[in-house]
Amino acid sequence: MNKINYGFDAPAIMRNLIIFGLIVPVIGFSISYYTGNMILNYIGIxxxxxxxxxxxxxxxMYIYGIKGKFRMRDFMLSKIAWKGNENVLDIGTGLGIYMIGAAKHLTTGKSIGIDIWRAEDLSENNIENAYKNADLENVREKVEIxxxxxxxxxxxxNSFDIILSMYCIHNIEDKTEQEKACFExxxxxxxxxxxxIGDYIPTHDYAKYFEKAGLNVVSSKNYISTAYTLMWMVEVTKI
Ligand SMILES: C[S@@+](CC[C@H](N)C(=O)[O-])C[C@H]1O[C@@H](n2cnc3c(N)ncnc32)[C@H](O)[C@@H]1O
Structure with a gap:
């Protein structure tokens, strides 16, 4: 990987949605067209x-990978009044798009990305590629992975001024485990x-966990028009 690559999220799901999205309507249309049976006709439609x-x-999901991802990152980072000395944590950093984006706002601060690099969650997902992106974006000395x-x-x-996370928490299957991540x-x-904290499902449950953990929930709403795909984000502060 010699050029910046932030990957496609859930690549197999994206591919299967497109394949089935092409095949299923053809089957449906054929059933409707070639049968005189009313019930089969409705099933076809x-x-x-x-x-x-x-x-x-x-x-x-494809458009998000090539465009929406960058729009959403820029929007999320623009919500912060950067001073340059922040300690930032990006949870589920993957190939580092948020960690690196945050690092570009820093002077003396540090941007840390953590992950367990699950292959199914992001294309070409591994720590080496995250480091390569940091090198190519000239922020290597400001990040830690x-x-x-x-x-x-x-x-x-009480270690971080800013915590970011995109499309990570839903990957933790159990709700009590998701709550654990929010408490962390x-x-x-x-x-x-x-x-x-952004995700492709409504973030209202995460908001409840954060409230339970004593944080102040600023908002939890959808940003589909910014990301061009399913997107919710919860914003919280610690008093
Ligand atoms: C869909 S990818 C998104 C990556 C990155 N945030 C982005 O927007 O490009 C989700 C990431 O969460 C990571 N992940 C999943 N479960 C995790 C866990 N329990 N702890 C840390 N990272 C996790 C995956 O390995 C993957 O890199």
Missing amino acids: LLVVIGIILLILGIS KNEDARKLNFQD IARVLKPNGRAL
């Missing part, structure tokens, strides 16, 4: 509708610190 929805979702699980962070309480964020965030 339903398949066409389902297929089109799958195709739209798959294409939206660690192999750590979001549910058990090896950082002291609350624990390592400094007083007056801010966390911005």
Whole structure:
């Protein structure tokens, strides 16, 4: 990898959505067209509708990978009044798009990315490629990348001014484990610190966990028009 590459999220899901999104409407149309049976006719129409929805979702994931991802990162980072000395943590950094984006706002601060680099979650996902992106973006000395699980962070309480995370928490399957990850964020965030957590599902459950952990929820809403795909973000502060 010799040029900057922030990957496609859930590449197999994206590919399958596009493939089924093309095949299912053709099957649905054929059933409707070649049968005189009314029930089969309705099933055919339903398949066409389902297929089109799958195709739209798959294409939206592709567009997110080439454009929406960068728009969402710029939007998220623009919500912070940067001083340059912040300690930033990016949870589930993958190939480092948020960690590196944050590092570009820093002078004396540090941007740390943690991940367990699951191959199915992001194309070409590994720590070496995250380091390569940091080199290519000329921020290597401002970043640090660690192999750590979001549910058990090896950082002291009140360590970070800013915590970012994109499309990571939903990968933790169990709700109680997701709550654990949110409690970890609350624990390592400094007083007056801010966390911005994005995901492809509504972030209202995360907001509840953060409230339970004593954080102040600023907002939890959707940003589909910014990301061009399914996107919600919860913003919290620590008092
Ligand atoms: C869809 S990718 C998004 C990567 C990056 N945030 C981005 O926007 O390009 C989700 C990332 O979360 C990571 N991840 C999944 N479960 C995790 C966990 N329990 N702890 C830390 N990282 C995790 C995956 O390895 C993957 O890199």
